[in-house]
Structures are given as structure tokens and as C-alpha cells.
Amino acid sequence: xxVSAPPTPPRTQKASRSTPAVPAIxxxxxxxxxxxxxxxxPEAARGWTATLAMTAWVCVAxxxxxxxHLVGRARRTAxxxxxxxxxxxxxxxxxxxxxxxxxxxxxPAVAQQVRDGTSADEAVANTAGGSGPHLRQVxxxxxxxxxxxxxxxxxxxxxxxxxxxxxxxxxxxxxxxxGSTLPATVLKLREGTSAEIxxxxxxxxxxxxxxxxxxxxxxxxxxxxxxxxxxxSAAAKSLSRVQAKAVSMLADxxxxxxxxxxxxxxxxxxxxxxxxxxxxxxxxxxLLMGGRSSRAWNRPIVMESILRGAVGRIAAYxxxxxxxxxxxxxxxxxxxxxxxxxxxxxxxAANFSPPIDEVHVYVEERTAGIVVTIEDSGLKMxxxxxxxxxxxxxxxxxxxxxxxxxRLGLAVVGRLAAKYGVGVSYRPSSRGGTGxxxxxxPQLLAQQRDTGPAPAGRTFGGAVPVPGPAPAAEAPxxxxxxxxxxxxxxxxxxTEPVVRPRRASATAGGLPVRSPGxxxxxxxxxxxxxxxxxxxxxxxxxxxxxxxxGAFHRGRRSGANGGAPAAGPPGPG
Amino acid sequence: xxRRPVDTGAPDRLYTVTGGRSRAxxxxxxxxxxxxxxxxxxxxxxxxxxxxELCRHPTAVVEIAAELALPITVIRILLGDLLATGTITxxxxxxxxxxxxxxxxxxxxQEVLHGLRNL
Numbered sequence: 001x002x003v004s005a006p007p008t009p010p011r012t013q014k015a016s017r018s019t020p021a022v023p024a025i026x027x028x029x030x031x032x033x034x035x036x037x038x039x040x041x042p043e044a045a046r047g048w049t050a051t052l053a054m055t056a057w058v059c060v061a062x063x064x065x066x067x068x069h070l071v072g073r074a075r076r077t078a079x080x081x082x083x084x085x086x087x088x089x090x091x092x093x094x095x096x097x098x099x100x101x102x103x104x105x106x107x108p109a110v111a112q113q114v115r116d117g118t119s120a121d122e123a124v125a126n127t128a129g130g131s132g133p134h135l136r137q138v139x140x141x142x143x144x145x146x147x148x149x150x151x152x153x154x155x156x157x158x159x160x161x162x163x164x165x166x167x168x169x170x171x172x173x174x175x176x177x178x179g180s181t182l183p184a185t186v187l188k189l190r191e192g193t194s195a196e197i198x199x200x201x202x203x204x205x206x207x208x209x210x211x212x213x214x215x216x217x218x219x220x221x222x223x224x225x226x227x228x229x230x231x232x233s234a235a236a237k238s239l240s241r242v243q244a245k246a247v248s249m250l251a252d253x254x255x256x257x258x259x260x261x262x263x264x265x266x267x268x269x270x271x272x273x274x275x276x277x278x279x280x281x282x283x284x285x286x287l288l289m290g291g292r293s294s295r296a297w298n299r300p301i302v303m304e305s306i307l308r309g310a311v312g313r314i315a316a317y318x319x320x321x322x323x324x325x326x327x328x329x330x331x332x333x334x335x336x337x338x339x340x341x342x343x344x345x346x347x348x349a350a351n352f353s354p355p356i357d358e359v360h361v362y363v364e365e366r367t368a369g370i371v372v373t374i375e376d377s378g379l380k381m382x383x384x385x386x387x388x389x390x391x392x393x394x395x396x397x398x399x400x401x402x403x404x405x406x407r408l409g410l411a412v413v414g415r416l417a418a419k420y421g422v423g424v425s426y427r428p429s430s431r432g433g434t435g436x437x438x439x440x441x442p443q444l445l446a447q448q449r450d451t452g453p454a455p456a457g458r459t460f461g462g463a464v465p466v467p468g469p470a471p472a473a474e475a476p477x478x479x480x481x482x483x484x485x486x487x488x489x490x491x492x493x494x495t496e497p498v499v500r501p502r503r504a505s506a507t508a509g510g511l512p513v514r515s516p517g518x519x520x521x522x523x524x525x526x527x528x529x530x531x532x533x534x535x536x537x538x539x540x541x542x543x544x545x546x547x548x549x550g551a552f553h554r555g556r557r558s559g560a561n562g563g564a565p566a567a568g569p570p571g572p573g
Numbered sequence: 574x575x576r577r578p579v580d581t582g583a584p585d586r587l588y589t590v591t592g593g594r595s596r597a598x599x600x601x602x603x604x605x606x607x608x609x610x611x612x613x614x615x616x617x618x619x620x621x622x623x624x625x626e627l628c629r630h631p632t633a634v635v636e637i638a639a640e641l642a643l644p645i646t647v648i649r650i651l652l653g654d655l656l657a658t659g660t661i662t663x664x665x666x667x668x669x670x671x672x673x674x675x676x677x678x679x680x681x682x683q684e685v686l687h688g689l690r691n692l
Contacts, residue, residue, distance in 0.1 A: 250586075257587055262646040266595035269588040276586055301584055304619050309584030318593045325616055339584060 023064045030060040095132070102135050110143045120147040173205045177214055181205075185218055192229065195222030228400070236291030239282055243294035246279040273312070280313035280343055284412050288400065293336045300329035300446030301339075303363050303370060310342035311361075316350040321358050326365040334420050334444040341416040344409040345374050345424070345436050353378030353433055360431070370440040376433040386426050386434070393417055393424040420444060587647055590620060597649035600656055605663050606631040607652060620651050621660075628661060 034053035041049035106127050113123035120143035127139065181203045188198050198218055205211055253272045257265060283293050301309070304324045311317045330338050342361075349359045353376035362373045381389065391397070392410035395418025403411055417424045421441050429435035588595075601607075608631045613622040620641060627637055638648040655661040 251582065254582065254587070258644050262595070262597065265587075265644065265646045269586075269591075269593075269595050272586050273588055295584075297584070302619070305583060305585050308586070308589040312584075312586040312589040317589060323616075335584070 023061075023068045026064045027057075027061050030057050030064075098132060098135055102139060106139055107142060110139060111146050114143055114146045114150055120144045123147075170207055170210070173207060173210060176203070177205050177210055182214065182217065186221060189218070189222050189225045192225075193222075194226075195219050198222060232289045232400075235289040236286055239286040239289060239291055240294075242282045243279070243286060243291075246275055246282060247294050249275045250279065273317070276313045277315060280340070280347070283340055284344070284408055287340070287412050287415055288403070288408060293340060295336050297332040297335045299332050301332065301335040302327060302329040306330055306335060306339050307342065307361060307363065307372075309339045311346055313340075313343040314347040314350055316355070316359075319350055319355075319358050320346055320361060322361045322363075324361075324363045326363050326370060328365055328370055329446040330370075330440065330444055331446045337416045337420050338422065338440060338444065341413050341420075341422060341424070342372060342374070342438065344413045345438065348409055349374050349376040349378075349434070349436065352376065352381075357433075367442075368439060369442045370445065372438040372440065373435055374438070375429040375431050375435040377429065377431040378433040380428055380432065381426070381434045389426050393426075395419075587644070590618075590643070591647055591650045594650050595646070597646050598653050601634050601649045601652050601663060603633065603635040603645065605634050605665055607634060607637065607661050607663050608632075609661055611660050618651075621655060624648075624651060624655060625660060631664075 034057045038046060038050045038053045109127050110120075110123045113126060114120060118126070120140070124136075124140050124143050185198050185202060188201070189195070193201075195218060199215060202214065202218065205214060250272065253268055253275060257268045257272070260268065279294055286292065286294070303326050304322075307322045307324055311320045311322065314320070346359060346361065353359060357377045359374065359376045362371075362375075364371050364373075389410055392402075393413045395414035395416075398415060398418070413424060416422065421443070423437075423439035423441075425437050425439075427435050427437065607624070607628045609625040609628040611625070613625040617625075620643070623641055624637055627640055634645065634648055634652065637652075638645045641648065643651075652661065652663070656663060
């Protein structure tokens with residue numbers, strides 16, 4: 001904004017020039033008027049007229065001159081004032097311009113310099129303009145204020161950054177703590193590390209609150225882990241005593257069953273059954289508490305015994321129908337686990353089916369291992385229940401916290417399945433209820449060639465060559481030891497049973513059975529040989545008479561207290 | 574926890590062998606001779622199979638009990654099952670003797686005597 005200089009009035013010169021003209025015109029006119037008045041006056045009056053005229057003229061002249069002088073002075077004064085006004089206006093414009101400069105140029109420049117880091121004094125010194133001292137002062141104080149403000153802003157910015165950095169560091173620390181440090185410590189504590197060691201190895205966070213929090217957490221968790229471990233160990237130890245007692249009771253009962261006769265057998269069997277159930281319950285708890293099974297077998301156990309051992313431990317064992325067509329045996333180390341697993345599943349099946357319905361257990365041998373199918377005809381499990389059961393038997397969660405009330409069986413199944421690599425899966429049963437398929441992997445099976453002869457030492461034919469044609473001698477001998485093929489009457493098995501090469505030479509109905517690789521004529525001939533050779537007197541005579549008598553003696557001794565008469569009068573039949 | 578001694582017994586309890594029965598009928602006494610009438614068929618209970626194997630020639634009940642290491646009552650229950658299905662026949666030794674008169678030969682009797690002296 002620029003302010004123009006005020007225009008000088010042109011009339012001032014003219015007026016000042018016309019001012020001396022007024023007396024010059026008025027005074028002669030007045031002199032002429034006085035002269036005319038004197039001339040026109042009578043002679044008599046000429047004296048006083050002349051005086052009067054002279055006086056009047058002088059008065060007029062004085063007045064005119066005075067007035068003229070006053071006017072002149074007033075004019076001069078006005079001109080002076082006008083000049084002064086002009087000067088003032090010019091000055092005002094100048095000041096205005098300086099102010100505008102200050103506002104538009106100097107202050108922004110100073111602000112910029114101060115913001116760029118120059119000190120206030122330097123910035124003011126660097127800035128041109130600022131004509132007046134006041135403006136200079138204004139600029140100075142503005143620069144000071146600005147410098148102060150800039151410093152504060154910088155301080156605030158730095159504080160903010162610091163706070164942000166702190167926050168970020170704390171967040172990262174917390175994330176590290178919760179994401180990796182604490183989980184690792186939890187793992188260590190679960191493995192049994194003490195709180196002190198865990199705390200010593202802890203990757204401590206820097207923040208005091210986080211440290212306190214982590215320490216409290218670790219100590220509490222260690223305490224709770226210790227409590228759990230102590231409870232588990234105490235339970236397992238106590239249970240192991242109960243287990244030992246139950247096992248010795250079972251052994252005693254078995255011995256009593258041998259010693260006492262028929263009149264006590266029923267009671268003893270009932271006690272035996274109760275003790276076996278007790279054993280299952282104790283084993284279940286012991287396994288959940290991290291203990292061991294009550295029994296351990298040092299030799300392979302054939303599937304039939306496995307099934308019987310399993311079914312003997314449940315209350316409703318008489319409702320379980322077993323269809324075992326395999327002679328395979330389970331290795332000793334896994335036998336008890338598989339037995340317990342099957343017992344739990346059978347117990348479950350029997351408990352969740354109507355008390356009049358039977359539970360069917362099928363065993364078949366496949367290349368993938370031994371498949372045991374337990375089918376009940378109870379209510380079909382709801383999808384959620386089946387999922388829950390699947391989850392429980394998967395063995396993925398071994399946390400005691402997942403146990404539900406008294407339903408511990410499936411959790412034990414899960415642990416055993418995971419321990420031995422046994423597959424357990426649920427499916428709807430073709431009989432209307434639920435089916436459980438248990439797959440015992442081949443690595444748990446014992447070599448069958450080894451299992452066969454082990455008890456054979458006690459059998460009769462052990463010392464005698466098996467009668468029969470030489471090429472077929474091996475096959476019937478094995479087939480007699482272990483029932484291997486399903487009966488010809490079709491069992492209610494949805495799948496075709498595996499027919500194995502080792503088989504009997506004839507069916508129950510007397511029809512010849514041809515083994516793979518043999519002709520029908522061979523089978524027929526062998527079937528014909530059997531009765532003839534057993535009736536052969538030479539074969540009878542070749543019996544080991546000593547061993548026969550020994551067996552008789554042993555049987556007599558064990559049956560001495562039996563209810564049957566030893567050698568009394570001939571019984572019927 | 575120390576490892577317990579391993580079990581050497583059999584896992585099958587007797588009530589699972591007999592299916593819960595504890596009473597036998599009176600068809601058999603200790604010396605009844607049992608003869609198998611046919612070969613064991615597949616799918617049979619293992620005790621039945623062993624009895625049928627043992628009884629290819631006439632065998633006394635008490636012998637079977639000793640061989641199978643089972644109480645006499647249990648053996649009688651099992652034999653009752655087999656008798657019911659017709660896979661064995663039972664006869665008393667006196668009847669057998671009167672019918673067949675198959676006296677043991679001198680060598681066997683001497684061996685028995687020898688055995689008795691050694692007891």
C-alpha cells in the first residue's frame with residue numbers, strides 16, 4: 001500500500017497576491033470619496049468637513065490596513081499549517097509504508113530466520129528496514145517472542161518424540177514379553193524348572209511395571225505348577241499302592257480259584273470281577289496322574305487274551321460279544337496299554353447302549369495292522385458329542401484341565417493312543433449306534449512265529465511229531481494253536497475278513513478247505529488222513545506216557561479240593 | 574517310581590473264559606475220558622481248540638485241567654459246551670475198559686513204577 005503525497009492547493013498563491021490589491025483599491029476610493037465630500041460641502045463647513053473627511057479616511061485607512069494585515073497574517077498562518085499538514089501526511093505515509101514493510105517483509109523474514117535457528121538479535125540485525133526505533137523495538141520484541149515460541153515448540157516436539165519412542169519401546173518390550181519370553185518360561189515351568197531358575201533365565205523387560213508383572217506371573221505359575229505336580233505325584237504314588245494291592249488280590253483270587261472247588265468258584269469269580277473293575281478305575285486314575293499301569297507283560301499277548309483281559313475289566317462284560325479271528329499277538333510292552341484302551345472303549349460302548357443290547361467287538365488283521373471295531377446299538381451320538389469324543393481320543397490335549405467330571409475314560413484312551421500310536425476313530429455304527437475303530441499299528445504286533453511255540457511246550461503234541469502228510473504238517477499245527485479263519489457262517493462284519501494262508505484243513509461242517517497254492521485233491525486227502533491217523537494204534541502208542549502221567553498227577557493235585565469226585569463211582573456219560 | 578516286576582500270568586480272568594458261568598453240569602468227573610470228534614474249527618475259543626487238540630486220543634478231564642492250567646470246574650464248563658455242540662464224546666474209563674480191554678503194556682507200567690519211585 002502506498003500513500004500519495006497530498007496535492008498543494010493552487011489558490012493559495014493567487015489569494016496572497018490579491019490581498020495587497022484590496023487596500024490599494026479601497027484607500028484611493030476612500031480618499032476620492034472624502035475629497036468629493038469636502039468639495040461638495042459648503043464653504044462654511046469646509047473646515048470641519050475636511051477634518052471629518054480626513055479623519056474618516058484615516059479611520060478607513062487604518063481599518064483597511066489592519067484588516068489587510070490581519071488577513072495576510074491569517075493567510076500565512078494557514079499556509080504554514082498547510083505545509084505542516086503536508087509534511088505530516090508525508091510522514092504518515094512514510095510511517096505507514098514502514099509499517100507495511102514491517103508487517104509484510106520484516107516480520108516474516110525474522111520469523112523465518114528465527115525458525116531456521118538464527119538467534120533473535122541476529123535475525124533483527126540481518127533484517128533491513130524497520131526505520132523507526134519503535135518499529136525496531138516492536139520487531140525486536142516480536143523476534144524475542146518468536147524465538148521463545150520456537151524454542152518451546154522445539155522442546156515440546158522433542159518431548160513428544162521422546163514420549164513416542166518410550167511408548168514404542170514399551171510396546172515392543174511388552175510384545176516380546178508376552179509373545180516369546182513368557183511362553184518360553186511357561187514351557188520351562190511346565191517341564192519342571194523351579195521358579196528361581198526360570199526367573200534367573202528370564203529375559204527381563206526394562207520397565208519396572210513389566211518386570212514386576214513378569215515376576216509375579218512366573219512365581220504364581222511356578223507355584224501352581226508345583227502344586228499340580230505335587231498333587232499328581234502324591235496321587236500316582238498312592239494309586240500305585242492301590243494298584244499293587246489289586247494285582248496281588250487278583251493273583252490271590254486266581255490261586256484260590258485253583259485251590260477251591262465249584263462251590264466257591266462263583267463267589268471267587270465275582271470278587272475277581274470286582275477287583276478287575278477296581279483295577280481299571282485305579283489304572284485310569286494312575287495314567288491321568290502320570291503314573292503307570294498296574295501290570296506289565298513280558299511276553300506277547302495274543303489278541304484273544306487282549307480282548308478278554310479288556311472285557312474282564314468292565315462291569316457289563318457279559319454283554320460284549322467278541323469275534324476274534326486272528327492269532328496275532330501284541331508285544332508285551334504295549335499289551336497292557338492296548339488292553340486298557342480297549343477296556344475303556346468297551347466300557348463306554350456298554351454304558352451308552354441299552355442294558356439289553358449287546359456290544360460287538362470284531363478283530364481283523366489288515367496290512368495296516370489289527371483293526372478292532374467296537375459297535376454298540378445304542379443311541380447314535382450327536383455330532384457335537386462325536387466331535388468331542390474324537391477330540392478326547394485324539395490325545396492332542398493332555399491337560400488335566402480338560403477333564404470333565406467322572407468321564408475320564410476317553411481322556412485315558414487319548415493318552416494311550418498317543419503313547420502307542422494307536423488310531424482311534426468314531427463313526428456311526430451300521431447297527432444303529434456308534435462304532436469305534438481302533439487301529440493297532442504293525443509295530444506293536446509281535447512276530448507270530450515266536451509266539452506260537454512259547455506255550456506249546458505245555459501242549460501235548462509238543463514232543464510228538466504232528467501226524468499228517470509232510471507238506472501240510474506246518475499249516476495245521478499252526479492253525480490248531482490259534483484259530484485263524486472266521487467261521488464259514490457269515491459274521492455280522494461289514495467288511496470281508498482277511499483270509500490267511502494258514503488255515504484248518506476242513507470247516508466245521510466237514511467240507512475241505514483249500515489253502516492257496518494247494519490243490520483241492522491235497523486238501524481232500526489230508527482231511528481223509530486225519531481220522532485215520534489219530535485212530536492209528538502206533539500213533540497212540542507213541543504218546544509220551546511219562547508226560548501223560550505227570551499231567552494227570554498235576555491235575556489230580558490241583559483238583560484235589562475240587563467238587564468233582566476223584567475216582568468215585570462212574571458218573572453218567 | 575521304581576519299575577514293578579513284570580507280570581507273568583495270563584491276562585484273561587476265568588469269568589471271561591467261562592462267560593460268567595461258575596457251575597458245571599454233572600456230565601464230567603475227574604477221570605472221565607474225553608475224545609474229540611472233529612478238528613477244531615476256526616473262530617473257536619482258544620481253550621476249546623486246545624481241548625480238541627489234546628483229546629485226539631482219549632484224555633482224562635483232570636489231565637486236560639493240568640495241561641490248560643485251569644480249575645477243574647472251568648474245564649468241566651468248557652467240556653460241557655463242547656459236548657453240547659457234539660464236538661467231543663465223553664465216556665467213563667471203566668466202561669471203556671470193559672468195552673475195549675486195552676490194558677497198558679508192561680513197558681508203560683514199568684515206566685509208571687519208575688516214575689513213582691522217583692517222586
